[in-house]
Amino acid sequence: MHVFLPDGKQLDLPQGATALDAAQAIGPRLAQDALAATANGVLTDLQTPLPEGAEISLITKKNPGQAQSVFRHSLGHAMSQAVGEYYERKGYPRNAVKRGVGPSIENGFYQDFDLPEPLGEEELPEIEKIMREIIGRGLDITRSEVSKAQALEQFGFDPYKVELISALPDDESITFYTQGEYVDLCRGPHFPNTGKLPTAFKLTSTSGAYWRGNEKNPILQRVYGVAFASQKELDEYLERLEEAKRRDHRKLGRELELFTIDPLVGKGLPLWLPNGTVLREELAAFLKEQQFQRGYQGVITPNIGNLELYKTSGHYQNYSDSNFSPITVDDEQYMLKPMNCPHHVRIYDSKPRSYRDLPVRLAEFGTVYRYEQSGELNGLTRVRGFTQDDAHIFCRTDQLKKEFLDVLDLTVLVLRTFGMNDVRFRVGTRDPADEKYVGDAANWQLAEDGIIQAVEEVGLPYSIEPGDAAFYGPKLDFVVKDVLGREWQLGTIQVDYNLPERFDISYVGEDGQDHRPVMIHRAPFGSLERFVGILIEHYAGDFPLWLAPRQIAIVPIADRHNAYAEELRAELHKAGLRAEVDDTSNRMQAKVRNAELSKIPMILVVGDKEQEARQVSTRERWPDGHRERKGVGFDELKAELLERYKSRS
C-alpha cells in the first residue's frame, strides 16, 4: 500500500501499515517522538491501520496541541483506570466498578461510572494522584481487535458495556485499548503510552448523568476533567473559570442589588429590586421606541386565561408537563398564561379585518408562567415567571418576507446595541418523524423555506437544526455565547401558519373573500429576565451609562461641600439623570471606593476649588476604559452626560 506525506511525497508501506510504521519508514527519531497522526484530515493513532492512499501527517511532542482530543480521551482512560484502582484500594473487587461512556469533550473529558459507593469531589485530588502514578508507570497503550462474542465474554460483568457491544453489528470487529491491567472497549484513537500524556489536567467535578442520556435510565456518576497540552493553557482556562465566577449574574445581582429570589415568594420567581427595575425599564423603553418607529401597537392582556383558550391554541395539550396546573373557578378552569400569542390572536379577532389593515403588529411586555423542573432553575436565566418582549405580526402572505426581514433587522440592531458579537443563528425546523407538530406539511415547508431565504438574503451565518421547531411552526433563534462558552438562547422569530388556522382568523381580501393571515411571533430580547441576566455577565456589572441603575455619585470632600453637591444632584436629577450624593461621614477616599465598588460609572468629586468655579473633578469608568478629569465645568459635563445617555452609548 502507499500513503502521501504533507509534502506530497508518496510513501510505500506493507499492507495494513499504521502511522507508526509510516513514521519508522521516515526515521527512528520520528517514530520515537510521534504521538498521533491525521489521515485525510481525521485524527487517528499510531496503531490503527491507515486507509490506502491516505494523506497522512504525524503529530509529535513538538505540537501535541494538534492531538488535543486524542490525549483528552486517553486521559479519560487514565482517570477511569485510576478510579478502578481507587476502589480496589478501598477493598472492593476489581469488577465492582462498572463503566458507561467516556469521551473527550471541549476542554477535557469525562467518564461515567456505576460505583459501589458515591465519589465525592473532595476525593478527586486522590484520583488525580493515582492518574499521575499511571502516567509515571509509562504503560504502553495497545490496540486490539476482537470479535463481538469475545467482547461480550470479556465484559460480561458490566451490563453497560454489554449493552454497548450488543448494539454493534455482528460482523464488525470490536477494538479494545489496554494499558497495564486496564482494558476498555473503545474506538480510539489514543496516545501510544501513558508516559507521553500531558500532565496539565485537573479533575473538576462530579455529577450524575443518565445512562445514555435518557431520563428513564439509571443515573451514573460522571467525573469531569479538563486537560491541555501545556500548563499555561490549563492555567488560562482555570483563570477563565474564575472570571466567569466573578461575572456570575447571581453574585453581581446581589452585590449591585438588582434582583433577589425569596423562597417565601417562590423559587424561580425573581423579585426585581429598585436598581434592577431601572435597568429593565431602560431596556423596555429602548425597545418600545424602536417598535413605535416600526408601526407596532401596544396591547395588554391578563396573566391567566380560560383553559379553553389554551386548548384551542394547543399549548395545553403540547406542554402539559410544563404548565402550572389549572385553577378551578366556579365551574370553569383557568390556567396561568404560558404564552401571550393566544391572547393576541383573540385581540386580532376582536373586530373584522380588511387586507388594508394588515400587517397588524401587536406588542406586549407580557409576563408568562411556566412550570420548569426545579433542577433547571438558575438565577434570572431560567425562571418560572418571566416577561417576554413579545409581539405578534398578522400579515398577508405577500407581506411575510418584508415583515420577517424587518424583525430580523430589529433583532440585529438589538444585539449590536449591546455589543453582542458572538451570535449564532439557529433555524429550528420540523422533524417529520416527530408527531408533536401540528398543521399540514405544505405550510411547514412554506414557513421553513421563508425563514431560510430571509436569513440568506441578510447574509447571516446560520445552522439548521431539525427537531428544534416550536409545535406550531419553525423558528429562528439567536444564540449568544457567554464568557464561559455556554450558549444562551435570547431572541426568537417564528413563522406560524397554524395558530391562525386553529383560531380560524381571517381578513377580507381585495376580492371580498375571507383569507387566512400568517403570524410572526417574535421577541428580540426573549425574556427580560434572561436578557438582563446575560447582560450582567456580558458587562460584568459595568453597565454603560444609559443602563447603569446608579449613574452618578457626587462625593463632597468635606461636610461644607454637601450643599453644593446637593445642588448639582438636583440639577442632574431634573435633567433626567440618576445622581446621588454621598454625605456620609466617611473620608473622601472611602466614598470614592464605595462608588467604585458599586460600579457607578461617573464619580464627581467636589471640594473648595470646584465649588468656587462651579466645576467638578471626575473619575469615570466606561466600557472602553477608566479616566479622571480635573476642573470640568459642571454645565458642560451635564450636557456631555445627557448626550451620552440619550445616544445610549
Next chain:
RNA sequence: GCUUCUGUAGCUCAGUGGUAGAGCACUCCCUUGGUAAGGGAGAGGUCAUCAGUUCGAACCUGAUCAGAAGCUCCA
C-alpha cells in the same frame, strides 16, 4: 424531576457533642479630608425547618425546604 454536594449575622466565612465567633456592612460618637478602607463604641443569630439519638446537638441520623454543579427538559 434525577445524582452528588451545600445551608452558621445583610455579605464572606471560622467553629468535629459541653449553652455561638471574625471581617465587612449597619447604628451612634469622634474625625472634615483632594481620588479604592480614619478611629472608637454598639446592635445584630431558635446555627434553614421539623423530628429523632444523647445527660447534653450548630456538630450524629432521618424527613422537609432552599441553593450549587451536572443530567434530562425549555412554546
